Amino acid sequence: MVRFEGLRRRAGTVATILAVALAYAVTGRLGLLAQVVVEGARITPLWPPTGVALACLLLAGVRVWPGIAVGLLLVMASLGTLTPAALVVAAGATAGPLCSWLLLRRLGFRNELDRLRDGLALVFGGAFAGMLVSSGVGSVTLLVTGRLSGGDFWSVWSAWWTGDAMGVLVVTPLLLGLRAAPSLRRSDxxxxxxxxxxxxxxxxxxxxxxxxxxxxxxxxxxxxxxxxxxxxxxxxxxxxxxxxxxxxxxxxxxxxxxxxxxxxxxxxxxxxxxxxxxxxxxxxxxxxxxxxxxxxxxxxxxxxxxxxxxxLAPSDGSGRTRDRIGPPPDRADGRAAPDAEEAG
Missing domain, CATH: 1.20.58 (Methane Monooxygenase Hydroxylase; Chain G, domain 1)
Structure with missing residues (x-):
């Protein structure tokens, strides 16, 4: 029985990884439809897979990171031959969402995005800081391999970084918000x-x-x-x-x-x-x-x-709270009225 549970758990993990890879590959192909050429490098102003990758890490955990790498390799294979430089770029693009996930965990980020600190963490930690890794590795790789000149480095890097960061800012909140969306079966x-x-x-x-x-x-x-x-x-x-x-x-x-x-x-x-x-x-x-x-x-x-x-309110013998709080009223002769125990 224990062995069967372990096999089922591993099968669920593999299925989740494959789903992440498919989602990354599909959104990557969609992102490439709006690519532009900046100083000879193809850049996308909005790269949705970074948002998909970070949302999957936040929702399913770090165990799904191979799906990000597989999906990225599928996208890059559709563009041409996978060279060693392309593999380095893929490694950097995989490390970017992982760094964002680690940084958000350190900052105590909650997926509900119901606190101001969560919004600030996603913007400045998940998007701006984490995407420095993917854009930096990609731009430096192009520079080292001679596909990018030194004078064009900063323009390509900035375009790469903003495209990855926009993917996190636009897509990750959308996927996290799907959990809070009312169900069609349970809501009006x-x-x-x-x-x-x-x-x-x-x-x-x-x-x-x-x-x-x-x-x-x-x-x-x-x-x-x-x-x-x-x-x-x-x-x-x-x-x-x-x-x-x-x-x-x-x-x-x-x-x-x-x-x-x-x-x-x-x-x-x-x-x-x-x-x-x-x-x-x-x-x-x-x-x-x-x-x-x-x-x-x-x-x-x-x-x-x-x-x-x-x-804390006093109650009578039947367990009901008295309507009046305080000592009983005085009698007509000026003496205090006796309590129930004294009268007994």
């Missing part, structure tokens, strides 16, 4: 109306402003604030994802406000917009959730105090 369908309307409105407005020559991308932020205040991660994370994907497509195709700028300028504007949108939604969700948790704790304390006060 009306709970899905407002998040669906907000996502649809974000898609419509983003499509409109990215096709207009006027610079009106700021119109998207009221929707993000509304989604964060009303629906938390369930609505805010999909809105950020839709906004990021549509703006990446517009920037790579030089549409709307991205038409008259150079590629580098478009990448700067794009990453600033997506980063600001993700930060706004993520931190606001964390602040609102933390406030609600504080109110809930106050209510629980008040309920406990009410029970304590009720238990």
């Amino acid at each position: 369908l009306r709970e899905w109306i407002e998040p669906s309307v907000l996502v649809a409105a974000t898609a419509a407005i983003t499509a409109a402003v990215t096709r207009s020559p006027l610079h009106m991308l700021f119109l998207l932020f009221p929707l993000l604030v509304w989604a964060a205040l009303r629906t938390r991660l369930v609505g805010a994370a999909p809105c950020v994802l839709v906004l990021s994907v549509l703006t990446v497509v517009a920037a790579t195709h030089r549409q709307g406000p991205f038409a008259d700028r150079s590629l580098v300028e478009n990448m700067v504007v794009l990453q600033a917009l997506n980063g600001a949108a993700a930060l706004t939604a993520l931190l606001m969700v964390a602040v609102v959730s933390e406030r609600e948790n504080t109110y809930r704790k106050i209510e629980e304390v008040c309920a406990v105090l009410t029970e304590v006060v009720a238990g």
Whole structure:
């Protein structure tokens, strides 16, 4: 029986690793659809697999890390021959999410993202700090192998780093928020109306402003604030994802406000917009959730105090609490009325 349980546990682990590899490979192929060439290197402004990898590590544990490596190798094999330099890049891209996971564990990160410290940890630890590893290893490898000149190093590294960091900021909260999403079988369908309307409105407005020559991308932020205040991660994370994907497509195709700028300028504007949108939604969700948790704790304390006060109140022989607290009233002759024991 013990041996059967061990085999079943190992089979479950293998299945989870394969699922992570498949998810990484699929999102990697989708990310490559919007790649751009920066100083001869192919860079994606938004690399979703980093967000998928970190979310899988947070939800399933470090045991699924081979799935990240396998999925990355599948993506790189679809682009060409796996050279030693490609294997080094793959190792760095695998180490990046692992470093982010270790850093978040050290910071006491909670997957519910219901505290401000959790939002800050994911932004500055999981995204900005952890992705320095993957982008640094990849850029240095290109520099050492001669595929990148020294003068172009920093531009390629910054584009690589921001693409990986945006993947964490956009995709990881979305996957973590799926755990808090109401089940269609257990909840009223009306709970899905407002998040669906907000996502649809974000898609419509983003499509409109990215096709207009006027610079009106700021119109998207009221929707993000509304989604964060009303629906938390369930609505805010999909809105950020839709906004990021549509703006990446517009920037790579030089549409709307991205038409008259150079590629580098478009990448700067794009990453600033997506980063600001993700930060706004993520931190606001964390602040609102933390406030609600504080109110809930106050209510629980008040309920406990009410029970304590009720238990301390004196009661008559039948166990019911007396309506009057204090000594019995005096009699007409001026002497205190006797207690029940004295009267007996």
